[in-house]
Amino acid sequence: MTVSRAALSTILACALIGCGGGGSSAPPISGGASPTPTPTPTPTTSACSLRAQQDFADSVLNEWYLFPDLLANANPASFSALQDYLDARVAPARAQNRDRFFTFATSIAEENALINSGASAGFGIRLFYDTSNNRVFVTEAFEAGNGFAAGLDRGSEITAIGTSTANLQSVATLMASGGPQAVVNALGPSTAGTARILRFVQPDGATIERSITKTEFALDPISNRYGTQVLDDGGKRVGYLNLRTFIIADAATQLRQAFGQFAAQGVTELIIDLRYNGGGLINVADTMGDLMGSGRVGQVWSRTVLRPSKAAENETRLFQSEANAIAPTRIAFITTNASASASELVVNAMIPYLGDNMALIGGNTFGKPVGQFGFDLETCDLRVRAVTLQTVNANDEGEYFSGLAGVVPNTCRAPDDISRPLGDPREASISVALDFLAGRSCMAIGQSGTGDTASSGANASQRSTSMIDLPETEALRPTRPSPAQIDIPGLF
Structure with missing residues (x-):
């Protein structure tokens, strides 16, 4: 069995050991050094039986799991699926909110395709649902x-789903009969060629009914439509960056291009929109830190900490030189409960350097300061992603299992206003972010008040006249998500 950190570290809302077929490694999710695992025997013809996979998972957990005292005993014979067995073994950690389905089994081939080229299959949309009224909306396309x-596109509401016009079922009916999972089932598997009839209502009220086929498509980490902008806020240049995911390796290149635009225009104040970013590769998060680290080269960016028996693998990552780096003076991070893992790492790592000059805008984050290594059983196309590490900032702070709202010095409550495009200064969260950067007051996340409007500054209403009270939303998520759906909340 061999393991390497590889150039791709991942921090999933959200590393590895390879064995069999020569062995290989998967990029670590959420950090980690280069583990040197204990060798295992060459797989036999029964290497891919459920029991063999369970034994492999046990060897991983027993040697590497971050919380060894929170592993439960489980009888392999009592389970018919590997994921159910993993869930049982890490149940004590889950009960303490330290492993909320972060340990899982997935496909080596599918995850590698996602990391290397952004390859995924589906309609290419994010779906979130209103938890009070059970309505399903597209938040991003x-x-x-x-x-x-x-x-x-953003703001479209899906109202009915079917395989033909004759068997369309309303989303209301599906939700009433089986909740969000019934909607997931109606949308069909994430395989190319799957077709569905979707009826949807546009923000302008128009109702459309179309047959749409799922295809293989490439996920672009930064949208060409709105991903990078320089906003004019009363004559002040504010850099706006919407990063969809850290999981695709090319995101680092796109980040360098984005910060090159900011540097060229003398931008020092940023809005970093991570509202749906579920995490991804740690080395992409590291690059993002470097691009905000002008003048800080050689100082501590973050630390990776493993269980005591693996302390030799702990790692301190320093700011490194990047040609397009800037020295931001103020940053507003837009987040929601779908912002996790690498997204949270970046926010947490900036606290020692910006303090009161940074804020969390929107809602509290998911709460995932831990990361996974990926352990590969190649002959079975099996990768076990196991929680193996925790990341902390330069002040050794990293206990944000309940989200970052209680950690970041400033927070400003704001709704995710899907009535406006992402990147629009009038969109509620972006409007409140601009207010923070301008020094205006806001309502803190978690603070009681009427609705979700967050800014009480005198000039806030000039930009936020269309701000609407939106209900609490959650990403639509299958019980057994694909690799892409793990890192990209709401993806279908």
Whole structure:
């Protein structure tokens, strides 16, 4: 069995050991050094039986799991699926909110395709649902997907789903009969060629009914439509960056291009929009830190900490030189409960350097200061992602299992206003972010008040006249998500 950190570290809302077939490694999710695992025997013809996979998972957990005292005993014979067995073994950690389905089994081939090229199959849209009224909305559309080509975009509401016009079922009926999972089932598997009839209502009230086929498409980490902008806020230049995911390796290149634009225009104040960013590669998070680290080269960016028996693998990551780096003076991070893992790492790592000059805008984050290594059983196309590490900032702070709202010095409550495009200064969260950067007051996340409007500054209403009270939303998520759906909340 061999393991290497590889150039790709991942921090999933959200590393590895390879064995069999020569062995290989998967990038660590959420940090980690280069583990040297204990060798295991060459797989036999029964290497891919459920029991063999369970034994492999046990060897991983027993040697590497971050919380060894929170592992439960479980009888392998009592389970018919590897994931159920993993869930049982880490149940005590889950009960303490330290492993909320962060330990899981996945496909080596599918995850590698996602990391290397952003490859995924689906409509290319993010779906979130209103937890009070059970309505399903598109919060974002990927430009290369068939959903966007068919007219689905931010603010579209899906009202009915079917395999033909004759068997359309309303979302209300599906929710009433089986909750969000019934909607997930109606949308069909994440495989190319799957077609569905979708009825949806556009923000302008128009109702559209279209047959849309799921295809293989490339996920673009930074949208060409709105991902990087320099906003004019009363004559002041504010850099706006919307990073969809850290999981795709090319995100580092796109970040360098984005910060090159900011540097060229003398931007020192930023809005970093991570509202749906579920995490991804740690080395991409590291690059993002470097791009905000002008003048800090050689100082501590973050630390990776493993269980005591693996302390030799702990690592301190320093700011490194980047040609397009800037020295931001103020940053507003837009987040929601879908912001996790690498997103939270970046926010937490900036606290020692910006303090009161940074804020969390929108809602509290998910709460995932831990990361995974990926352990590969190659002959079975099996990767076990196990929680193996925790990341902390330069002040050794990293206990934000309940989210970052209680950690970041300033927070400003704001709704995710899907009535406005992402990148629009009038969109509620962006408007409140601009207010923070301008020194205006706001309502703190978690503070009681009327609705979700967050800014009480005198000039806030000039930009936020269309701000609406939106209900609490959650990403629509299958019980057994694909690799892409793990890192990209709401992806279908």
